[in-house]
Amino acid sequence: MNLTPGSRWKSAVCDTEAVVVRPPAAPATLECGGQPMVAFSAAKPGGLTVDPAHAGGSLLGKRYLDEETGLEALCSKAGAGALSVSGRPLTIKEAKKLPSSD
């Protein structure tokens, strides 16, 4: 899985879409709903469902972090599956709210 910055991925089991913001330090597999995500332009594999252990959902506009590899992904479309890397649930990285400067 080539998780380069800017690469876009979609869930194999729900509506979730994500874009890689920071690449992992080591090879990793980005998953959603317990299944590996697929490249944005690829066809979704059929017959897969959300693993109940990874059914917490994804939230649009949130940045998700895998502490172990440093992988960071932005959820660009919400869905029923939760994001994980090698089974580890990703945590939401709280934005350092900046006073509006533009």
Added chain:
Amino acid sequence: MHTALLLDMAAGAFPDRLALGSLADGVSYGELALRARAGAAWLDRLGEGSIVFIGLNGPALPTAVFAAGLLARPFAPLNYRLSNEELRKLLARTAPSVAIVDADMLPRVADAPGVVLVSRDQFEAACLDEAHRAAELTEIDPDIAVLLFTSGTTGEPKAAVLRHRHLTSYVISTVEFMGADEEEAALVSVPPYHIAGISAVLTGVYGGRRVVHLPAFTPEAWVEAAAAERITHAMMVPTMLGRVLDLLQASGERLPHLRALSYGGGRMPQPVIERALALLPHVDFVNAYGLTETSSTIAVLGPDDHRAAIASDDPSVRRRLGSVGRPLASLELEIRGLDGEPVPAGAAGEVWVRGEQISGEYLGRKLIRDDGWFPTNDSGWLDEAGYLFVEGRLDDVIVRGGENISPGEIEDVLRAHPAVRDVAVIGLPDLQWGERVAAVVVADAPADQLADWVRQRLRSTKTPEAFFFREALPYNETGKLLRRALRAELAEPAAA
């Protein structure tokens, strides 16, 4: 990450929410996304290369920014305040390109070689055309998002390169997606060719804050729009703020909807910000420091910093009102000496910065180092608490009312005058403009004649407002003009 995705996300989540324009007839996120697609499809057929924008602020600007992004073609807004000759020269440098030009500016740029010219009206009409809206766009990996021409130290504008990854990283690390409430609206009065004009479009769309464009700034138009559109947020350069305060003071208008005012783009005279705090106590003030090459803001003096500074008797806290605050958490900032090594707190040096939003690159010239550090060419120092004080460009660019003015260009013009033997152009502190242009000359001609000479050849903002006559100018042993000595000598009486 692609800037177009920022709009896609907003349009996907809140298609009907107002993105641009007035409360009465604004454009929604869904509509903006459709217009950008249609505009992209139309522009793609006209020609190749960059998408140039020569025109005033308005809904066409964000539409064109995202349309260019969808085509993965650089967006290049040009400064329409340049002289016709300068503008044509700059436009020629963008070739091959398609240029969207305001109708009344078209005659100024006619027959640019390698450039396809279209009027803004044509572009706006195409964005509403159902056929273009339905067109399929090919997904292309984006690279350069924006080319911004800065006025370089040599006087020849340099094209700063901002890639999609720089701009999106700035946006997503500093703004919460749709974090604004529905009443929020930002009034944008900085021109399209200013980095703040570009970042305002992107952060506004991602943050969910309605963007209202002021076509051209006057204090009267600004106050009128702020009141009528229930503006909650605005950014201005220090000069604009001073003029708005004058007007508010005279009229009694206090803009009750206004929540936050950010300023940047030049030195803020301390009396102006103190007056602002007193006149508008309900408003949060933010000083934002950044460069074109850093995708906008890299340090911020926030509302609490302002209040703490103004309320403090401790001079070291009080003076922070004159700082640009602390660096963003998403990047690193250091002050380095001439030897390239970091200097301790309190010592002045060059401001260096590193982070994902930092471009540090011009077309044909990269200033960012391999390790990601970018020397800003700004001189500054950090206090013990990490507040950054910026003293100005290391070289001597004059920043007058947010506009960068290169002394070299004015000196060249003055030197061409038959009665001028030597000349140095410097910036002197100015309460209204931050800095004003002054010329120190060795010459046998009266000041008004020299001023006319410059005005005829350059625009009026570049014409020195003061002339000082000398027998000779100070040089060091290696023949370098000692501008600093001149500034120090002349700044004193002028400030009194």
